Amino acid sequence: MEKRKSELQQLVEDLLGEAKQQGASAAEAAVSSDAGLSLTVRLGETETIEHTRDNGLGVTVYFGQRKGSASTSDLSPQAIRETVEAACNFARYTSEDPCSGLADAHLMATDLPDLQLYHPWKQSVEQAIDLAIRCETAARELDPRIINSEGATLNSHNGLQVYGNTHGFIGGYPSSRHSLSCAVVGKQDDSMQRDYWYTLSRQGNQLESPEHVGKVAAQRTIARLKARQIPTQQAPVVFQADVAVGLLRSFIGAIRGSALYRKASFLLDHLGKPVFPEFVDIHEEPHLPMGLASASYDSEGVATQRRNFIKNGVLESYVLDSYAARKLAMQTTGNAGGVRNLRINSGGLDREGLLKKMDRGLLVTELMGQGVNMVTGDYSRGVAGFWVEDGAVQYPVEEITIAGNLRDMMLGLQEVGTDLETRSSVQTGSWLIDKMMIAGE
Amino acid sequence: MSDLIQIAQETILAPVGLVEQDLDRMLGELTGSGVDAADLYFQSSRLESWVLEDGIIKEGAHNIEQGAGIRVISGEKTGFAYSDELQLPTLQEAARAARAIARSGADQSVHIAGMPVSRQLYAPVNPLPSLSEIEKIDLLRRVDNEARQQDSRVKQVIVSLVGAHDVILVAAIDGTLNADVRPLIRLNVHVIVEQGSRREQGSSGGGARENFDYFLQEDRALGYAREAVRQALVNLEAVDAPAGAMPVVLGPGWPGVLLHEAVGHGLEGDFNRKGTSAFSGRMGEQVAATCCTVVDDGTLPGRRGSLNIDDEGTSSQNTVLIEKGILKGYMQDKHNARLMKVASTGNGRRESYAHLPMPRMTNTYMLPGEHVPEEIIASVDKGLYAVNFGGGQVDITSGRFVFSASEAYLIEDGKVTRPVKGATLIGNGPEAMTKVSMVGNDLKLDAGVGVCGKEGQSVPVGVGQPTLKVDELIVGGTEQ
Numbered sequence: 001m002e003k004r005k006s007e008l009q010q011l012v013e014d015l016l017g018e019a020k021q022q023g024a025s026a027a028e029a030a031v032s033s034d035a036g037l038s039l040t041v042r043l044g045e046t047e048t049i050e051h052t053r054d055n056g057l058g059v060t061v062y063f064g065q066r067k068g069s070a071s072t073s074d075l076s077p078q079a080i081r082e083t084v085e086a087a088c089n090f091a092r093y094t095s096e097d098p099c100s101g102l103a104d105a106h107l108m109a110t111d112l113p114d115l116q117l118y119h120p121w122k123q124s125v126e127q128a129i130d131l132a133i134r135c136e137t138a139a140r141e142l143d144p145r146i147i148n149s150e151g152a153t154l155n156s157h158n159g160l161q162v163y164g165n166t167h168g169f170i171g172g173y174p175s176s177r178h179s180l181s182c183a184v185v186g187k188q189d190d191s192m193q194r195d196y197w198y199t200l201s202r203q204g205n206q207l208e209s210p211e212h213v214g215k216v217a218a219q220r221t222i223a224r225l226k227a228r229q230i231p232t233q234q235a236p237v238v239f240q241a242d243v244a245v246g247l248l249r250s251f252i253g254a255i256r257g258s259a260l261y262r263k264a265s266f267l268l269d270h271l272g273k274p275v276f277p278e279f280v281d282i283h284e285e286p287h288l289p290m291g292l293a294s295a296s297y298d299s300e301g302v303a304t305q306r307r308n309f310i311k312n313g314v315l316e317s318y319v320l321d322s323y324a325a326r327k328l329a330m331q332t333t334g335n336a337g338g339v340r341n342l343r344i345n346s347g348g349l350d351r352e353g354l355l356k357k358m359d360r361g362l363l364v365t366e367l368m369g370q371g372v373n374m375v376t377g378d379y380s381r382g383v384a385g386f387w388v389e390d391g392a393v394q395y396p397v398e399e400i401t402i403a404g405n406l407r408d409m410m411l412g413l414q415e416v417g418t419d420l421e422t423r424s425s426v427q428t429g430s431w432l433i434d435k436m437m438i439a440g441e
Numbered sequence: 442m443s444d445l446i447q448i449a450q451e452t453i454l455a456p457v458g459l460v461e462q463d464l465d466r467m468l469g470e471l472t473g474s475g476v477d478a479a480d481l482y483f484q485s486s487r488l489e490s491w492v493l494e495d496g497i498i499k500e501g502a503h504n505i506e507q508g509a510g511i512r513v514i515s516g517e518k519t520g521f522a523y524s525d526e527l528q529l530p531t532l533q534e535a536a537r538a539a540r541a542i543a544r545s546g547a548d549q550s551v552h553i554a555g556m557p558v559s560r561q562l563y564a565p566v567n568p569l570p571s572l573s574e575i576e577k578i579d580l581l582r583r584v585d586n587e588a589r590q591q592d593s594r595v596k597q598v599i600v601s602l603v604g605a606h607d608v609i610l611v612a613a614i615d616g617t618l619n620a621d622v623r624p625l626i627r628l629n630v631h632v633i634v635e636q637g638s639r640r641e642q643g644s645s646g647g648g649a650r651e652n653f654d655y656f657l658q659e660d661r662a663l664g665y666a667r668e669a670v671r672q673a674l675v676n677l678e679a680v681d682a683p684a685g686a687m688p689v690v691l692g693p694g695w696p697g698v699l700l701h702e703a704v705g706h707g708l709e710g711d712f713n714r715k716g717t718s719a720f721s722g723r724m725g726e727q728v729a730a731t732c733c734t735v736v737d738d739g740t741l742p743g744r745r746g747s748l749n750i751d752d753e754g755t756s757s758q759n760t761v762l763i764e765k766g767i768l769k770g771y772m773q774d775k776h777n778a779r780l781m782k783v784a785s786t787g788n789g790r791r792e793s794y795a796h797l798p799m800p801r802m803t804n805t806y807m808l809p810g811e812h813v814p815e816e817i818i819a820s821v822d823k824g825l826y827a828v829n830f831g832g833g834q835v836d837i838t839s840g841r842f843v844f845s846a847s848e849a850y851l852i853e854d855g856k857v858t859r860p861v862k863g864a865t866l867i868g869n870g871p872e873a874m875t876k877v878s879m880v881g882n883d884l885k886l887d888a889g890v891g892v893c894g895k896e897g898q899s900v901p902v903g904v905g906q907p908t909l910k911v912d913e914l915i916v917g918g919t920e921q
Contacts, residue, residue, distance in 0.1 A: 042517075042715075045517065045518070046518050046542070047517060047518060047519065048518070048519040048520075048521060048797065049518075049519070049520050049521065049541070049542055050521040050522070050797070051521070051522040051523075051535070051538045051539070052523070052795070053522075053523065053524060053525070054525070054795065055525050067499075067500065067501075068501050068502075069500065069501070069502040069503070070502060070503040070504065070505075071502070071503070071504045071505070072504065072505035072506075072507075073505065073506045073507060073508060073525045074505055074506075074507040074508070074525050074526075075525070075526075076526070078456075079505050079507070082505065083503070083505060086503035087502075087503065089574075090500075090501030090502065090503065091501075092574075093498065093501060093574045093575075093578055094497075094498045094499065094500065094501050095497035095498045095499065096497075097497055097499060100499075125541075148715070148716055148717055150715070150717060185716075185717050185838055191839075192719065192838050192839060193838060193839050194717065194836070194837075194838035194839070227839075229915075232684050232685040232686075232921060233921075234921070262494075262597050262599070262633065263596060263597055263633055263635070263640060264597070264633055264640075264642065268640075368834045368836070368841070368842075368843040368865075368867070369832070369833065369834050369843035369844065369845050369865045369867075370831050370832045370834075370845055371831070371843075371845040371863065371864070371865035371917065373642075373862075373863055375633065375640050375641060375642045376640070376641065376862075378862050378863060380682070380845065380863065380864045380865040380917040380918065380919075381843070381865055381917070382834075382841070382843035382865055382867040382917070384841070398839065398841060399841055399867055399868070399869055399915065400867065400915065401684075401843075401864075401865050401867050401915060401916075401917025402917070403682075403684060403864065403865075403917050403918055403919045404919060437684050437918070437919040437920075437921065438684075439684035439685050439686075439915050439916060439917045439918065440685070440686070440915065441686055441915075
């Protein structure tokens with residue numbers, strides 16, 4: 001790995017040198033190299049074994065304030081030459097843009113701690129198949145209503161990425177990512193449903209057990225059988241943690257610099273204003289050891305740091321890279337490439353506590369479609385889940401929609417659960433929202 | 442030997458010193474007892490994109506994607522490996538990894554032979570140099586200018602222009618040797634309008650398997666600009682959408698995303714072989730109203746979803762999926778077709794050499810009926826008229842699907858009245874199709890911007906339909 005890392009670093013240095021030679025006043029380059037195994041078993045037999053191997057190289061050159069970019073999956077010297085030439089050629093035709101350029105030199109990360117992101121999972125293909133079969137078997141044997149399977153999939157990937165720019169910054173680190181997932185089909189009378197579960201970690205031995213993943217996939221599938229519609233009505237809604245992640249992502253999307261300078265956000269001009277109730281804090285923790293989104297520098301080389309976005313419900317910071325920051329006459333927040341290990345604080349209640357607090361309403365466990373308008377905040381999605389009365393799940397529901405406006409939904413947040421979704425770079429417990437419009441029969 | 446095979450060999454194989462005999466030999470090493478099928482897929486593509494924003498040419502980017510994928514199938518098992526290095530030793534290593542799926546067997550000899558391609562749905566052109574850089578920039582600026590000229594409330598215009606030149610070559614142990622050169626272009630316009638404190642967006646665009654001058658013909662590019670502004674201004678006037686079950690009239694063209702979600706995916710061969718689709722085992726049954734005939738047609742000249750051959754070397758075709766409401770056919774790739782003992786329908790597609798092929802749609806649309814569109818709208822007392830959509834999604838197993846309207850109107854007493862805000866529509870595929878009660882005579886295909894995602898792989902597709910009425914769908918608005 002160390003040898004490969006120094007090869008890729010050399011490649012980045014060469015690219016930057018070549019760009020300078022072709023007349024660029026500044027340049028930045030990123031190279032990545034990943035290898036992995038992806039296999040699926042279905043009905044107890046191996047279905048696919050994929051050996052993956054992906055390389056990628058991207059370069060951006062600046063001729064003064066004009067910019068050109070190019071990338072390639074082919075790392076042959078000929079393709080690399082063509083790539084640098086293409087980037088330089090584009091920069092002859094793009095416009096002078098006063099906001100374009102590398103991030104400021106003094107913001108470059110100087111401390112590059114080992115965040116322990118690389119944990120290769122040493123196992124043979126046979127052992128991996130065995131894990132997947134154990135997982136799928138646990139799902140299939142849980143209940144006779146599980147009649148079919150889409151299989152269990154194991155993914156194990158190791159990667160290396162290097163980024164450098166002509167400020168002299170160069171950084172690189174290896175990382176790993178392993179996951180096991182299972183999806184099964186259940187049937188009862190005319191009702192056929194599928195659902196899935198997965199586990200994901202930087203470390204193979206930190207994954208949930210195969211049997212647990214299979215069992216949860218089957219339980220989730222069985223719970224959906226005989227789902228019905230409910231009448232059109234207004235009601236409170238609990239978004240289960242794994243789907244509440246999407247709400248948090250929508251919030252982040254609305255405070256992203258590119259949406260703000262384009263005036264394409266429903267949170268325009270909200271800095272310093274309350275956008276959540278007072279009990280809400282949202283922050284990112286980029287240096288978390290083994291974190292799924294950890295990095296000590298962002299995709300422009302800028303040092304990352306712990307940051308509050310929401311404090312006591314008030315919007316404290318946007319999510320900015322250097323370009324958007326210049327457009328908005330602000331400073332980059334070190335968020336080129338996104339937020340890293342974002343988390344919202346929870347109150348004291350677990351999911352069951354949230355359902356009790358809601359008493360009567362809808363528990364949403366699946367969202368469908370893309371009905372989120374980031375310009376207006378209008379929100380309309382297909383959902384599946386459970387109807388709740390007296391604080392307890394009564395029966396599964398499907399083929400209904402929920403609608404509202406994200407601004408109202410955020411301000412109407414009543415409680416965040418302790419049931420943290422940890423498989424995502426954006427982490428939250430379940431959300432209880434005061435009211436939404438449900439459309440049904 | 443067809444010209445396309447020659448072009449592909451010159452583009453991909455010759456620069457790395459590979460010849461046809463090398464492919465024969467590699468395929469030979471992939472054969473043996475227990476191996477039912479195996480193929481090599483070579484790809485070389487160049488993609489170029491330009492973005493105009495804030496009135497300036499902000500970005501230009503170029504991408505090279507090149508490599509080979511090697512697949513070996515034994516019964517229901519598939520072994521797959523790929524490489525972005527096209528050197529023989531690297532390819533042989535990938536072949537060994539893929540070959541490990543079938544445990545034993547001795548090499549046999551394979552001889553591949555070029556199959557003449559009988560038709561060309563698009564010319565084997567490279568769209569990237571089809572306009573000069575100056576002409577591309579000028580096109581972007583004129584689109585920007587056209588959008589801003591429409592109305593002073595236009596505050597932001599983003600125009601993107603993308604072109605791709607994709608050369609593929611596929612060789613298989615069944616003797617297949619085939620190639621394709623696939624141009625693909627796309628132009629998109631996105632606008633933000635502002636009136637007082639209210640802001641709305643609109644977008645439009647188009648594309649085809651053509652050279653860039655396609656956008657200069659028939660006023661296409663400037664037409665997209667006017668259309669994006671028109672949509673955004675309509676949305677400025679939109680009131681809250683209704684909530685609940687009601688009749689929905691869908692406009693012609695892009696709303697055909699209904700068919701893509703409600704029936705298309707559910708009729709892909711893999712789900713039906715595995716028995717996980719709501720349509721599984723229903724061949725020959727009534728699954729839609731008798732006024733519905735739906736096809737998947739990869740043979741339309743120049744269309745975004747069209748293919749001379751699919752990614753397994755099979756000629757694309759026009760497949761009847763539903764005829765007068767009766768389920769007639771699934772879409773198949775070679776692997777699922779073999780296991781279901783039918784023929785491939787030329788629907789084996791893959792995002793790139795680094796992905797496994799699977800059954801995918803091409804251009805999916807409904808044939809026209811007999812009603813004039815006005816008559817269909819006049820038949821509705823209270824309902825929704827939806828003419829533009831964002832994306833959709835389907836749960837194959839339960840049949841539930843959604844698609845999100847981005848431009849819609851209320852129908853009151855048989856007349857289109859006020860515009861309403863975007864809302865998600867939800868239904869159940871097999872059920873919704875039986876509720877189609879009127880089909881218009883105005884079949885239209887979309888403008889060529891569709892992208893379909895399945896198991897993490899994106900491919901370009903087309904959709905289309907005439908105006909049609911579904912007697913009941915659930916509309917996800919906020920007004921009770």
